[in-house]
Amino acid sequence: MRSFAGRDILSLKGFERAEFEHVFQVADELEPIARARRSTDLLAGKTLVTAFYQPSTRTRLAHEAAMHRLGGNVLGFSDAKMTRAGDFYQESIKDTVHMLEYYGDAIVMRHFQQGAPHEAARWASIPVINAGDGWGEHPTQVLTDLYTVRRELGQVDGLTFLCIGDMRMRTMHSIGYALTQFDAEMIAVAPPEMSLTEEFTAELAAQNLDVRQVDHVAEAIGEADVIYMEPVVQADYTASRDERGEQVGTTPENYRVTRELLREAKSDAIVLHSLPRMDELPPDVDDTRHARYWEEAYYGVVMRMALLSLVLGAQER
Amino acid sequence: MRSFAGRDILSLKGFERAEFEHVFQVADELEPIARARRSTDLLAGKTLVTAFYQPSTRTRLAHEAAMHRLGGNVLGFSDAKMTRAGDFYQESIKDTVHMLEYYGDAIVMRHFQQGAPHEAARWASIPVINAGDGWGEHPTQVLTDLYTVRRELGQVDGLTFLCIGDMRMRTMHSIGYALTQFDAEMIAVAPPEMSLTEEFTAELAAQNLDVRQVDHVAEAIGEADVIYMEPVVQADYTASRDERGEQVGTTPENYRVTRELLREAKSDAIVLHSLPRMDELPPDVDDTRHARYWEEAYYGVVMRMALLSLVLGAQER
Amino acid sequence: MRSFAGRDILSLKGFERAEFEHVFQVADELEPIARARRSTDLLAGKTLVTAFYQPSTRTRLAHEAAMHRLGGNVLGFSDAKMTRAGDFYQESIKDTVHMLEYYGDAIVMRHFQQGAPHEAARWASIPVINAGDGWGEHPTQVLTDLYTVRRELGQVDGLTFLCIGDMRMRTMHSIGYALTQFDAEMIAVAPPEMSLTEEFTAELAAQNLDVRQVDHVAEAIGEADVIYMEPVVQADYTASRDERGEQVGTTPENYRVTRELLREAKSDAIVLHSLPRMDELPPDVDDTRHARYWEEAYYGVVMRMALLSLVLGAQER
Numbered sequence: 001m002r003s004f005a006g007r008d009i010l011s012l013k014g015f016e017r018a019e020f021e022h023v024f025q026v027a028d029e030l031e032p033i034a035r036a037r038r039s040t041d042l043l044a045g046k047t048l049v050t051a052f053y054q055p056s057t058r059t060r061l062a063h064e065a066a067m068h069r070l071g072g073n074v075l076g077f078s079d080a081k082m083t084r085a086g087d088f089y090q091e092s093i094k095d096t097v098h099m100l101e102y103y104g105d106a107i108v109m110r111h112f113q114q115g116a117p118h119e120a121a122r123w124a125s126i127p128v129i130n131a132g133d134g135w136g137e138h139p140t141q142v143l144t145d146l147y148t149v150r151r152e153l154g155q156v157d158g159l160t161f162l163c164i165g166d167m168r169m170r171t172m173h174s175i176g177y178a179l180t181q182f183d184a185e186m187i188a189v190a191p192p193e194m195s196l197t198e199e200f201t202a203e204l205a206a207q208n209l210d211v212r213q214v215d216h217v218a219e220a221i222g223e224a225d226v227i228y229m230e231p232v233v234q235a236d237y238t239a240s241r242d243e244r245g246e247q248v249g250t251t252p253e254n255y256r257v258t259r260e261l262l263r264e265a266k267s268d269a270i271v272l273h274s275l276p277r278m279d280e281l282p283p284d285v286d287d288t289r290h291a292r293y294w295e296e297a298y299y300g301v302v303m304r305m306a307l308l309s310l311v312l313g314a315q316e317r
Numbered sequence: 318m319r320s321f322a323g324r325d326i327l328s329l330k331g332f333e334r335a336e337f338e339h340v341f342q343v344a345d346e347l348e349p350i351a352r353a354r355r356s357t358d359l360l361a362g363k364t365l366v367t368a369f370y371q372p373s374t375r376t377r378l379a380h381e382a383a384m385h386r387l388g389g390n391v392l393g394f395s396d397a398k399m400t401r402a403g404d405f406y407q408e409s410i411k412d413t414v415h416m417l418e419y420y421g422d423a424i425v426m427r428h429f430q431q432g433a434p435h436e437a438a439r440w441a442s443i444p445v446i447n448a449g450d451g452w453g454e455h456p457t458q459v460l461t462d463l464y465t466v467r468r469e470l471g472q473v474d475g476l477t478f479l480c481i482g483d484m485r486m487r488t489m490h491s492i493g494y495a496l497t498q499f500d501a502e503m504i505a506v507a508p509p510e511m512s513l514t515e516e517f518t519a520e521l522a523a524q525n526l527d528v529r530q531v532d533h534v535a536e537a538i539g540e541a542d543v544i545y546m547e548p549v550v551q552a553d554y555t556a557s558r559d560e561r562g563e564q565v566g567t568t569p570e571n572y573r574v575t576r577e578l579l580r581e582a583k584s585d586a587i588v589l590h591s592l593p594r595m596d597e598l599p600p601d602v603d604d605t606r607h608a609r610y611w612e613e614a615y616y617g618v619v620m621r622m623a624l625l626s627l628v629l630g631a632q633e634r
Numbered sequence: 635m636r637s638f639a640g641r642d643i644l645s646l647k648g649f650e651r652a653e654f655e656h657v658f659q660v661a662d663e664l665e666p667i668a669r670a671r672r673s674t675d676l677l678a679g680k681t682l683v684t685a686f687y688q689p690s691t692r693t694r695l696a697h698e699a700a701m702h703r704l705g706g707n708v709l710g711f712s713d714a715k716m717t718r719a720g721d722f723y724q725e726s727i728k729d730t731v732h733m734l735e736y737y738g739d740a741i742v743m744r745h746f747q748q749g750a751p752h753e754a755a756r757w758a759s760i761p762v763i764n765a766g767d768g769w770g771e772h773p774t775q776v777l778t779d780l781y782t783v784r785r786e787l788g789q790v791d792g793l794t795f796l797c798i799g800d801m802r803m804r805t806m807h808s809i810g811y812a813l814t815q816f817d818a819e820m821i822a823v824a825p826p827e828m829s830l831t832e833e834f835t836a837e838l839a840a841q842n843l844d845v846r847q848v849d850h851v852a853e854a855i856g857e858a859d860v861i862y863m864e865p866v867v868q869a870d871y872t873a874s875r876d877e878r879g880e881q882v883g884t885t886p887e888n889y890r891v892t893r894e895l896l897r898e899a900k901s902d903a904i905v906l907h908s909l910p911r912m913d914e915l916p917p918d919v920d921d922t923r924h925a926r927y928w929e930e931a932y933y934g935v936v937m938r939m940a941l942l943s944l945v946l947g948a949q950e951r
Contacts, residue, residue, distance in 0.1 A: 037422055039362035045673035047702045049695075057394060058416055061366075064392040065420035068364045074392070075698040075708070077691065091910040092917065098928040099692055099909070102935050103699035105671055275416070276408040283409065294415040301419050354739055356679035374711065375733055378683075381709040382737035385681045391709070592733070593725040600726065611732040618736050 004310035008121040009129045012139045012177040020146065020181060026315055027147055027299075027306035033069055034302050042314045043072035047104035050076030051096070051120075052131070053111045058275065058300065059131045059141065063108050066304035070314075075103060097123040106311055109133075127311040135168055138274075142174035144303040145272050148296045149226055152270055160185040160223050164255055164280070165230030166194040171274060175228065176200065180207035187212045187220045189255060191232060216254040222264050227257055227290070229273040231280055251280040259284050272296050321627035325438040326446045329456045329494040337463065337498060343632055344464055344616075344623035350386055351619050359631045360389035364421035367393030368413070368437075369448070370428045375592065375617060376448045376458065380425050383621035387631070392420060414440040423628055426450075444628040452485055455591075459491035461620040462589050465613045466543055469587055477502040477540050481572055481597070482547030483511040488591060492545065493517065497524035504529045504537045506572060508549060533571040539581050544574055544607070546590040548597055568597040576601050589613050638944035642755040643763045646773045646811040654780065654815060660949055661781055661933075661940035667703055668936050676948045677706035681738030684710030685730070685754075686765070687745045692909065692934060693765045693775065697742050700938035704948075709737060731757040740945055743767075761945040769802055772908075776808035778937040779906055782930045783860055786904055794819040794857050798889055798914070799864030800828040805908060809862065810834065814841035821846045821854045823889060825866060850888040856898050861891055861924070863907040865914055885914040893918050906930050 001018045033040055048067045052060055055078065064074045097120045100107050106127045109117045114134035121128040132138045149156055161179060163172060167190040176196075179186050186204075188196055188211050201211050214220045221227070232255045257271060262285065270292040273281055285291055309315050318335045350357055365384045369377055372395065381391045414437045417424050423444045426434045431451035438445040449455045466473055478496060480489060484507040493513075496503050503521075505513055505528050518528050531537045538544065549572045574588060579602065587609040590598055602608055626632050635652045667674055682701045686694055689712065698708045731754045734741050740761045743751045748768035755762040766772045783790055795813060797806060801824040810830075813820050820838075822830055822845050835845050848854045855861070866889045891905060896919065904926040907915055919925055943949050 034419075047699065057413075061392055061394075061417075061420050065364065068390045068392065068421075073702045075695055075702065077695075077712075078394070094917070094920075095909060095911070096691075099931045100695075102668075102932045103695050104702075275412060277412070283411070286411075297416045298419045351736075374730075378709055378711075378734075378737050382681065385707045385709065385738075395711075592729060594729070600728070603728075614733045615736045 003316070005313035005316050006127055007311055008117075008127050009139055009307055009311065010118050010121060011130065011137050012142055012174045013137075015139070015178065015181065017181040020143075020178070023143060023303075023306055023310065024147055024150055026310060027302050030305045030309065031302045034298070034305065039069050039071055041071040042309055043067060043070035043312055046072040046106075046312055048072060048074045048076075048308065049100045049104040049107045050074060050078065051100060051107055051109040052076070052078045053080040053109070053116070054132075055079055056110050056131065058297065059110065060108075062297075062300040063129075063131070063140075063304045063308070065301045066308055069301065069305055070309060072308070073104075076100075093119040094123045096120075101125050106308065129307065129311065132170055134170070135173075136170050137174045137177075138170040139174050140304060140307060141171050141274055141300075142178050143307070144300045145171075145175065145228065145274070145296060146178055147303050148272060148292060148299045149270070151299060152292055152295065153225065153268070157183040159225035160187065161226045161228050162187045162189065162217070162220050162224035163228045164189045164217055164257065165232050166190060167196040168194055169230050171230060172196070173200065176204050176209065176211070180204060180209045184209075185212070187214060187223065189214050189217050189220065191252070191255065194232065217257060218261060218264070221257075221261055221269075222266070224265060224269050227265070227269060227271045229257060229271065229277075229281055231276075231278045233278070251278060256280045256282075257285065258282055259288060262288055262290050265290060320633070322630035322633050323444055324628055325434075325444050326456055326624055326628065327435050327438060328447065328454050329459055329491045330454075332456070332495065332498065334498040337460075337495070340460060340620075340623055340627065341464055341467055343627060344619050347387075347622045347626065348619045351615070351622065356386050356388055358388040359626055360384060360387035360629055363389040363423075363629055365389060365391045365393075365625065366417045366421040366424045367391060367395065368417060368424055368426040368428075369393070369395045370397040370426070370433070371449075372396055373427050373448065375614065376427065377425075379614075379617040380446075380448070380457075380621045380625070382618045383625055386618065386622055387626060389625070390421075393417075410436040411440045413437075418442050423625065446624065446628065449487055451487070452490075453487050454491045454494075455487040456491050457621060457624060458488055458591055458617075459495050460624070461617045462488075462492065462545070462591070462613060463495055464620050465589060465609060465616045466587070468616060469609055469612065470542065470585065474500040476542040477504065478543045478545050479504045479506065479534070479537050479541035480545045481506045481534055481574065482549050483507060484513040485511055486547050488547060489513070490517065493521050493526065493528070497521060497526045501526075502529070504531060504540065506531050506534050506537065508569070508572065511549065534574060535578060535581070538574075538578055538586075539583070541582060541586050544582070544586060544588045546574060546588065546594075546598055548593075548595045550595070568595060573597045573599075574602065575599055576605060579605055579607050582607060637950070639947035639950050640761055641945055642751075642761050643773050643941055643945065644752050644755060645764065645771050646776055646808045647771075649773070649812065649815065651815040654777075654812070657777060657937075657940055657944065658781055658784055660944060661936050664704075664939045664943065665936045668932070668939065673703050673705055675705040676943055677701060677704035677946055680706040680740075680946055682706060682708045682710075682942065683734045683738040683741045684708060684712065685734060685741055685743040686710070686712045687714040687743070687750070688766075689713055690744050690765065692931065693744065694742075696931075696934040697763075697765070697774075697938045697942070699935045700942055703935065703939055704943060706942070707738075710734075727753040728757045730754075735759050740942065763941065763945065766804055768804070769807075770804050771808045771811075772804040773808050774938060774941060775805055775908055775934075776812050777941070778934045779805075779809065779862070779908070779930060780812055781937050782906060782926060782933045783904070785933060786926055786929065787859060787902065791817040793859040794821065795860045795862050796821045796823065796851070796854050796858035797862045798823045798851055798891065799866050800824060801830040802828055803864050805864060806830070807834065810838050810843065810845070814838060814843045818843075819846075821848060821857070823848050823851050823854065825886070825889065828866065851891060852895060852898070855891075855895055855903075856900070858899060858903050861899070861903060861905045863891060863905065863911075863915055865910075865912045867912070885912060890914045890916075891919065892916055893922060896922055896924050899924060
């Protein structure tokens with residue numbers, strides 16, 4: 001297994017089983033700190049640079065909270081418009097990185113362009129963590145999600161993941177790559193125009209993950225151990241809301257998980273959603289035995305504690 | 318007296334006299350730290366989450382400065398537009414809180430909707446502090462203001478508060494509730510369309526605070542010990558400034574406190590204003606013996622030190 | 635030499651040779667901390683207040699990184715729109731300062747109006763650092779630049795500075811004032827409408843710095859030891875890009891430094907640019923022996939460490 005010290009976390013493609021296990025183990029070791037709301041000095045004197053070219057709440061703050069729990073500092077920007085980099089200069093990633101690398105010890109980057117964090121990593125002398133790159137990947141989110149599964153259900157092997165929503169979204173790419181490393185099944189439910197690309201399904205198949213596609217959540221909910229959701233954002237959604245001041249474009253029922261539908265689910269099936277949600281996951285699901293998305297938010301801090309301590313070399317022994 | 322550890326600070330309605338006294342006493346104990354520009358480790362390892370759905374400078378930064386003086390950390394957002402929560406998802410307070418509660422040890426929230434911090438407190442496992450909710454309340458500001466009065470004039474009992482400006486504003490609600498716990502008088506001066514509601518005056522009267530209303534500051538300035546101001550913001554104020562590039566809609570003289578008028582004031586009367594100001598308080602008042610709004614800004618840090626150390630349990634013995 | 639403890643850093647006009655030397659020496663002492671990516675507790679318990687009325691990435695984050703390396707804290711705002719101070723209240727600098735001075739131990743201010751930091755310093759009880767004021771000055775940037783020159787070329791005396799770009803920009807004013815304290819030459823290349831004012835050249839001449847002006851970089855590049863660049867921003871640049879979605883208004887070749895032109899430069903000439911850049915400095919210059927703008931970014935942190943530790947009194951012995 002490659003060492004994590006100094007390493008970039010850009011993609012889960014090629015992330016190996018032993019690496020997942022090691023990350024999970026480090027998370028297990030650090031979890032009691034977060035649970036007790038304590039802090040340590042594991043990363044004292046270390047600074048994380050947040051380079052968010054798109055707004056984010058959960059991903060950015062989970063990284064910040066993780067640094068604080070580990071005794072480190074955070075600086076950076078949370079919106080491209082807040083920086084000279086985002087104005088009409090349209091500064092290159094290379095130029096931006098050859099500034100940010102002097103301000104801290106690791107960079108966590110969200111960018112609207114797929115591949116931007118990879119470009120950053122090409123130039124940076126410090127580790128770069130991909131916090132979501134366009135339609136690309138979202139590795140730290142999916143590591144969080146699988147860690148949540150492991151904490152809640154004991155293991156990932158042997159489970160069936162029912163993935164619902166826009167399959168072009170970055171979490172769906174990352175979870176596909178991740179599941180190739182486990183003995184797991186993946187079933188996808190998405191509107192036709194948002195389905196998995198042939199190229200991507202072929203890539204997963206080549207690694208022995210055959211993704212079954214169904215048209216309606218109801219067709220497969222009884223098989224699922226993990227119900228893994230993303231919103232189905234209609235193209236005209238925002239515009240419609242802005243003009244009329246009310247929500248339109250409700251999610252078709254094929255891609256919604258309701259309290260009623262969950263009666264067909266296995267009794268210990270869990271629902272994950274990286275949030276925020278629209279109407280694909282009604283609030284009355286929160287009170288069912290299946291909801292685990294708030295635990296997922298909590299483990300989001302724990303996982304970032306593990307990843308940051310790893311890439312910053314605090315776990316080397 | 319109820320313990321403050323783990324408690325929300327949402328409203329001054331029902332805040333009891335002994336609680337005011339306890340908060341003031343803790344502030345007195347911590348004040349020398351702020352005065353000497355020192356810091357302690359009272360809240361070392363603790364993190365405050367700032368959830369500001371509306372911009373703020375004073376309230377947000379006074380909380381941040383207080384955390385730094387006490388050795389703690391801060392993370393969060395300072396504008397709803399900077400978060401996914403504020404975009405077209407329009408995430409519920411419940412969902413947002415079930416994320417933020419994992420990022421720190423207390424949440425301080427400003428929101429454009431009255432009652433939003435109360436809704437947050439309903440769901441949060443950690444204390445929620447109301448930093449201003451729409452037309453609702455602004456308890457930490459008014460605790461600051463009364464603490465300033467106590468520091469500058471020795472006590473609150475026996476004093477007459479002349480409250481000037483828009484009586485629908487949140488500070489006016491909080492100060493009304495607060496003064497019911499003291500042997501104090503309240504006189505209100507406001508434009509008719511901005512006057513105290515009958516419901517609110519009845520509520521105060523039921524607690525033995527009879528608010529006298531006058532039409533012009535000049536009618537009552539001679540009686541005042543504390544001149545307590547808020548801007549009178551005309552509905553068309555911003556628009557007018559934007560179009561013509563100059564300030565219009567000056568505050569009617571009934572609601573202004575000028576150097577000339579202050580000649581009629583008691584010699585030790587003090588002027589408080591939570592700032593920013595428009596033209597209701599001309600800058601030449603700054604040099605009078607009455608101005609205390611900069612002391613008020615200073616005590617804003619001290620009061621937040623007291624409140625944060627209290628709700629985070631650092632004052633339990 | 636005046637003590638730096640408690641002092642404002644507003645301008646390099648009147649900054650004396652011994653003061654430059656002292657700042658450089660303190661930077662030399664602190665540099666190993668930044669190089670090793672370590673931190674100290676030299677400014678533990680101290681807080682820097684960032685008051686950025688205009689967005690900035692490099693200047694703001696370099697100050698924040700410097701505080702973190704020295705064990706201190708940072709709070710503030712990074713955009714006027716994020717504060718009440720920047721909305722329709724248009725709060726005076728005086729009022730804003732009589733709030734910020736209670737939140738920390740020094741204020742670093744960028745403002746779109748020339749002289750705003752000077753106005754702030756008039757009222758503040760704590761040191762104010764000018765992080766760029768309109769067309770005024772940018773002292774911390776130019777101290778960074780001269781320190782970079784000293785690190786890379788050994789000294790400033792005896793060198794020829796070829797300054798290229800808009801001579802009305804604040805760095806050009808600061809470097810002019812700075813070079814009067816050294817045995818250095820300054821050559822300026824700028825579009826006629828962006829050239830040095832007669833008043834400013836007269837002011838420099840009175841201090842024995844005669845600035846030679848040439849029309850094309852090529853005329854003087856062979857003489858330069860330091861090639862000091864700023865963008866030449868055309869008035870219609872942004873508009874053109876916005877409408878057509880592509881870059882127009884390319885910099886005239888008179889004010890560009892290309893790989894080809896650098897063949898005429900001295901072998902140890904260095905190129906500095908505070909960045910971000912447009913097309914006046916093509917990316918293929920990055921690989922030449924002359925490029926030092928990334929070192930300049932690094933020394934930007936070191937110089938702010940020196941300045942902050944000086945004005946906060948941590949260097950008094």
